[in-house]
Amino acid sequence: MGEFGDASVWLAGWSGMPWTCLHADRSISANRELAGRELARLAGQSTPSGLVFRGFFGSGKRDLIEGYLAETNFExxxxxxxxxxxxQTIEYGAxxxxxxxxxxxxxxSPLHVFSALRNKLSAGKPSLVVLEHCGLIDPLTVAVLAQLQGNGLIHLIVIDDQVDPLPHDIEVMISSQVMTLVPLDLLSLSEAREKMEExxxxxxxxxxxxSLWQFTGGNIQSLQAAVHDAQTSGYISYIDETAVFAPGPPPVGSRLRQLASARMKNLSPGAARLLGDLANVRSRLxxxxLPALSELQRHALVREAGAGxxxxxxPSLQAVLSDELTGSRPRADQSAWGALKERLAKLQAGQQTEQAIIELGRYRLDAERSCRIDQKDDVRSTLLMAELLLGAGRLEDAGKVLNGLSPLGSSERWDGLDNCQRHLSLALAAxxxxxxNDLDFAHAVLDELVCKASFCSGPRHELGCCMAATGRSLLDTLLQVGRWSDCRHLIACILEGGAGEDAELVRHAEAAQVLLEALTGNRNFALGQMRPLFAQMMNSGDSLDQETAGLLSEVTRFIPEQTNFYEEPLTEMKAESSSLLGLIARSVRAFSQAEFSMLEQIAGDMEERGDRLLASHLYAWALRSADGRQAAQRxxxxxxxxxxxxxxxxxxxASAVLTNDLVLVAQGMDKLAVLGYVWHITDDDSPLFRQLSPAQKRQISRSNKASAADNLAAKDLVGVLDNVIPSYVPELTRRERFVAMAAASGLTNQQIARKASVSVRTVEGHLYQVYSKLGINKRTQLADLVAAQRNELSKEGGQA
Structure with missing residues (x-):
């Protein structure tokens, strides 16, 4: 049993993650990928049907439909x-x-109008009619179009901004399931990123x-204007195929000002006046x-800030209205604690973690001497101290601090923690x-904080602002213990936008994603994600960012196809970094250069300071040397x-090396393969591998490939095509199969390019080859072919 004892004691008073800290987004609102599938379904139906896209102004409804029609050649x-x-004032005016x-x-005569439209819109193939701004369309127009759609004579798509109620005829068709309602939110972080890349x-x-996602609130019109202003002002620069944003808040230019002016003109005088006041002088009504507030809410221009x-x-609209960038960043906490946290964050960014620990300790000591420290201040400063000590690699000191909060040490102090403090305490303890290397304790806590919170499956999750430190700690722990799938789910949640506006957590998750995919053998994906992240970090002006970029580059150097992102050698400070990433970087460098004595030395240092899990991995690497007996014993x-x-x-x-039992070596490597530790079983022609027989090497290679395939499947199910359509399209290359399956599943060319880490032009080229080889000319035919094959495979599986 480890230092913290039985995890059940820590978890005895844990009643589960509070909804305010972490909850599943179970709303019926669809994302753009699902909306694309609905459009593909509509296009593929023999009988015309209808869709109603509802979402706030700026949720990208028109943009989505235009993009789909342009890509699919809808006939x-x-x-x-x-x-x-x-x-609106004229019958059939629209x-x-x-x-x-x-x-x-x-x-x-409604009958004559119906007949005329039927002859015009359904002669030959039924037309696709897109209806927008329903509130400004006369009822007779809506009624006759609804009748045409209800009789199967046209495809009908309605775009609604939720400002006014839907017309009665459309509501009836939705309730009778003649038309399908597709609600759309504002852009998530991942969707905004795709739009910016486009x-x-x-x-x-x-x-x-x-930065731009926060600044524009996920509003697609604001985002388009902000990107234009950022380009014209020089806020965006380019490095090869990557766009890099300058440090600091985004600029406000002519496009954002024009958009703000147009929005104000569409409001009533009272609503426009209230919006201006909220942006400048006050926050209470x-x-x-109330009527003006209700109008602003319908237009998604205001949100509640708490306490009435x-x-x-x-924020970009507020920046225009107030003529300053106060809305682009949260207001600073003016309390002594807020000032201290800001100071400590700057020290950490400047790689002065030890100085941050000293200043936090001084703050606690001064507060205790002056009797100014209350329980809340005591607990939050204690937890922050534990975070800093872990980051500095001072594990023994971190253990002492956390034991002070432990239910084993002071149950009264543990009982006094609120739920947010408890989930952070549990995450840091894990x-x-x-x-x-007390993995039993770590897994037990992770089961409660991650799996029972439904991260492993289900809908998108939202993290509360209190989850930033907990999220960073959980990511690090999941990586260390090899829970790859859970780690991917948490990373996906954060990069989707589930972490809100916490830029530091997003950066941490993106770095963790590169590290995870590099270590589990997903080479192309790791490299594709590394390029833009590296460029942004190196140009952020933040020394911690720059160190992280250099270390990530060092970690991924062992990938054969990699470009050397980091052109300059790492400084001694970076090479000797005490962070987890720094230690991994040093180890990978030694491993890639076959410096097994250096690996053992680093492992010994890690063991001495208490980093026994990382030490175990390093000793396992060092077993490959000509004489790995000492490493095996440790x-x-x-x-x-x-x-x-x-x-x-x-x-x-270890036993295999100590007894020179090569059969056991193969068994141990197989077991590591099942757990997903690809780097431990890669044949590098080291002395240990040279002793294995060809049959044993083939078995290990098969295990290696199977593990890599499992990791790829966990990352992206549409990527494992050989298991989905093994003999359906033998004339397609593997990359063409990937693009074919992704396109058939409803992904756009832009989304496919991101997943495959290639350009959109490359995706278009692959699709051209797919269409040519299969004798088709559009996505819907491709989707039908794939669906037919899946049904066939399902039948064969049932017969088997």
Missing amino acids: AEHVWISGSRFA IQFLLTEVSASDIE LLGKQISAHAAI LDGE MWKVAI ELAARR LEDLQVGQCNDLSSAFRIL
Whole structure:
């Protein structure tokens, strides 16, 4: 049993993650990928049907439909019908351009209008009619189009901004399931990133994208304007195929000002005045302002700030209205604690963690002497101290601090923690336990904090602001203990935008993603994600960012196809970094250069300071040397008292080397392969591998490939095509199969390019080859072919 004792004691008072800290987003709102599938389904149906896209102004409804129609070559004629204040006052005003051949007397007859439109819109193949601004369209127009769709004569798509209620005829068709309602949110972080890449024609990192995503509130019109202003002001620069954003808040230029002016003109005078006041002088409502507030809410221009206060929902709009960039960043905490945290963050960014520890200790000592420290201040400063000590690699000191909060040490102090403090305490304890190779404790806590929170499956999750430190700690621990799938789910949640506006957590998750995929053998994906992240970090002006970029580059150097991102040699300070990433970087460098004595030395240093898990991995690497007996003995000793799968694999491997049993070597490597530790079983022609027989090498190679395939499947199910359509399209290359399956599943060319880490032009080239080889010319035919094959495979599986 480890230093923290039985995890059940720590978890005895844990009632589960509070909803305010972490909850699943179970709303019915669809993302753009699902919306694309609905459009593909509509296009592929033999009988015309209808869709209603509802979402706030700026959620990208029109953009989504136009993009899909442009990419898929939708064969039906497209007719766009848009409401206006003028047309609203005239019967059939919005469709006058379709009724030019109908006499004035016949227009008075709904039957004549219906017949004229039927002949015009459904002659040959039914037309696709897109209806927008329904609130400004006269009821007769809506009624006749609804009748045409209800009779299967046209495809009908309605775009609605949620400002006004839907027309009655459309609501009836939704309730009777003649039309499908597809709600759309504002852009998530990942969707905003894709849109920025589309606008710029370059790759960008999530670390860069979050600045404009925060600034525009996920509003696609604001985002397009902000990207234009950023380009024209020089805020965005380019390095090869990557766009890099400058440090500091985004600029406000002419496009954002024009957009703000247009929005203000569309509001009533009272709503416009209230919006200006909220952006400048006040946050509380005055008597009689509820109608104006309701109008602003319908337009998604304000949001509640708590305690009866309101603020502008789009920071870029607030920046224009207030003529300053106060809205682009959260207001600083003016308390003594807030000032201290800001100071400590700057020290950490400047790689002065030890100085941060000293200043935090001085703050606690001064507060205790002056009797100014209360329980809340005591606990939050204690937890921050534990974070800093872990980051500095001072594990023994971190253990002492956490034991002071432990239910084993002071149950009264533990009972006084609120839920947010408890999940951070548990996460930090699990991280420390993992680094000390007490994996049983770490896994038990992770089961509660991660799996029972439904991260392993289900809908997208939202993290509360209190989860930033917990999220960083969980990512590090999941990486260390090899819970690859859980780690991917948490990374995906954060990079999707589930962490809100926490840019530091997004940066941490993106770096963890590169490290995870590099270590599990997903080479192309790791390299594709590394390029934009490296460029952004190196140009951020933050020395911690620059160190992290250099260390990530060092870690990924062992990948054969890699470009050397980091052109300058690492400085001594970076090479000797005490961070987890720094230690891994040093180890990978020694391993890649076959410096096994250096590996053992680093492992000894790690063991001495308490980093026994990392030491175990390094000793396992060092077993490959001509004389790995000493490393094997240390590896075996470090597993004493541990009964988890990883320790079992290490014990087998150590015993195999000590007894010179090559059969056991192969068994140990197989066990590591099952756990996903690809780097431990890669044949590098080292002395240990040279002793194995060809049959044993083939078995290990098969295990290696199977593990890499499992990791790829966990990362992206559409990527494992050989298991989905093994003989369906033998003339396609593997990359063409990937693109074919991704396109058939409803992904756009831009999304496929991101997943494959290639350019959009490359995706288009692959699709051209796919269409040519299969004798088709559009996505819907491709989707039908894949669906037919899946049904066939399902039947064969059932018969088997």
